[in-house]
Amino acid sequence: MMNRLLLTTVLSVGLALPAIAAQVQLGETLAENQEYTYWLLDAIKSMDPQINTDVEGSGIMRSLFEGLYNEDQTGGLVPGVATDHELSDDKTVYTFHLRDNAKWSNGDPVTAQDFVYAWKRLADPKTASEYAWYMELMQVKNAAKIIAGEAPVDDLGVKAVDDHTFEVTIEAPLPYFPKMLTHSSVFPVNQKVIEANGDKWTEPANLVGNGAYVLKEHILGEKVVMERNPNYWDDANTILTKVTALTINDENAALTRYLAGELDRTQVPAGQYPRLKQEYPNEAVSVPQSCSYIYMFNVDKEKGPAALQDIRVRKALSYAIDRDIVVNNILQGGQAPSYNWTHAATEGFKLPEIDYAKWTQDERTAKAKELLAEAGYGPDNPLKLTLNYNTSEAHKKIAIAVQQFWKGVGVELTLNNMEWKVHTDKMQNQDFEVARYAWCGDYNEASTYLDLFTSYSGHNNGKFFSERYDELMKQSKTAADPNPMYTEAEQILAEEMPMAPIYQYTKVEMIKPDMRGMGLNNLMQNWYLKDMYRVAN
């Protein structure tokens, strides 16, 4: 059902809007200057779609390359290199029809063979891509075996039927498969260019892409400069002429440079949104972003603290956190207080009735005290715990607040600040009691969150285990409509509380008021340069 719906959406959008690039609205006049400069926190680690791992890099990948599908302003799928697809009756074979006018920036046509090459490259152990697992997550046939070195790369379930027909076979039906195609790790790459230049193929002089922009300069720690790709199939409808991404490691320095007119888009540092919103009401924006911030409990039977084995204790700890103070007084960027795991705005996801979300904080605190007393903790026998968090001003402030909240219910919390890699390493070895954690969705569907708490997930650092939960998540993979299962899974998380949800992210930014097409209503915050333009005031 889900699948057919998606398919028809894709088809109808494809037919209704032959030009999917920048959609200039009626009555808007384009500005003369169509250059755009935006902020990057860090240097781009790689320009190779199969090697890149971070969000900032993905933005650049979406500009230099184009996958089968793109996302529109609200995150819906629109044609990219593929115009549409068909799905076999058993829902395991996808046949994509590629447009015949798609070209590489060197003028070569983009063919199904390019996708076959790129997908095999992602799975190939020789490439050693950190995102190889994504191919496994997509359930592409034989991907897991190839990554493990148990099958040759050529066994991957991908095939070029002809130049413009790309066929993918997956292991089992996967309702959200098409949504996963907008991820940059499955973008095509040009085999000839890679083979001719080896590791140097991503240098500006060598890089050949099929996106709306080409790479002009890439200076580590300073900037990335991109210009229009005249060979892009929809170049006629692309507007921005030159795009510069500046690496500025300090977000306050970036804000200063934004205010001085050097940047068109930058992030607002924690706590500064209210002031900026007042001073620059047309520029300060806060929109939901698909990430969830939690305190994870270590419920591992051997390595976790005994106290956290008790569901009453875990509930009490979660109840005692005053999320309103965290979002309104500490973060102040329009973040949403959170009582569950999956970001509430995730497409198709329906939140269960979570009882404590509706209580007042006083009720929650009273209940927390009651539960702790039941569990045998009190003034003479206070519960002592340690919280691990990685270095960051915001994490620290939240940790101090939570320390106070928990003190209010008689819990002594020791704060343990550590460097990022140490924090991660300890979490992954269950060497913690309570740990700060955050997760951002890979695609706009609840399983990207909920899979994490299955016992077989590699990310379930607190070692939560619920038989019913695992069962639900397994069933959801083949269900026509997995959403009721997701709702039930969330209910289990609320009842067993393997973590304390704290807040759900917003993206808080300053954007020049003449910028359009920024994709702010896309929960994944995936923007496309080809959709952006500047209007004349």
Add this chain to the structure above:
Amino acid sequence: MFSFVVKRLAVAVPTLLLLIVISFLLMHAAPGGPFTQERALPPQVLANLEAKYGLDQPLWRQLVTYVWGIVAHFDFGPSFIYKDRTVNEIIAQGFPVTLTYGSVSFVVAVIVGVTLGVAAAIRHNSWLDYLAVGISIGAQVLPNFVMAPLLLLTFTWWLGWLPGGGWEDGQWQYMVMPVIALSTSYMASIARLTRASMLEVLTSNHIRTARAKGLPERHVILRHALKPALLPVLSYLGPAFVAMITGSVVVDFFFSTGGIGRAFVDSALNRDYAVMLGITILVGALTVLFNLVVDILYGWIDPKIRY
């Protein structure tokens, strides 16, 4: 003199080797690795990565391979994090930047610092002295991570005179704020060292003799007092020069200069082993080199020193 230089350079080789071994071991002893990340990699994917970068080998073999790569091919290995680049490329891009703004900062710090110090000493306990001491103490207590954002606010946002960051192949507008931020505290130290040592020299016998001979005060200061007064300053300048040309995290951090200071700290935090070692070796080699240069300069300034 020649044999002294040769001897010192010969000692430098085992010193650097020791530096490599210790850094290498310390680095691997730190928890986590280059591929440790919030989303734990599936074991198979991690194994493929470690195989590609040779991290699955025993530690001693990794060390030997690494050192051999340097000795035989001058190859410092690939970056584990910036996977499109080698360590050689990262240093080749960042070091010239750092070297440029570091050298300019050094020259500024020395000229301003020595001038302030000398002026303060010869006008001891006058308003000039108080002003110079005031400036240098102020400059020393104002850390550059406070000064950098203040400079940005003043020159970029408020006055709009200077671009807020970037390097653009070292055009002067892009260098002004980095140089001020980097040179100030060194300048302050140099000024105070110069002043203290100048004051001491000015009370010594040979200065009294020079004055008794009726030499003009200018000659007394420049020919007779300054040279000996600079000896303690010089021993400070060697390491200071190396520190300045091997980068400032703060400058790279706030002004997006793309130098190796930021790359160094980044590599440590990211466990980008090869980049971290590469820059450590560079800093180590430069330190050895400039300590030697300082020792040679000693001999020139003070003929009593013989090697």
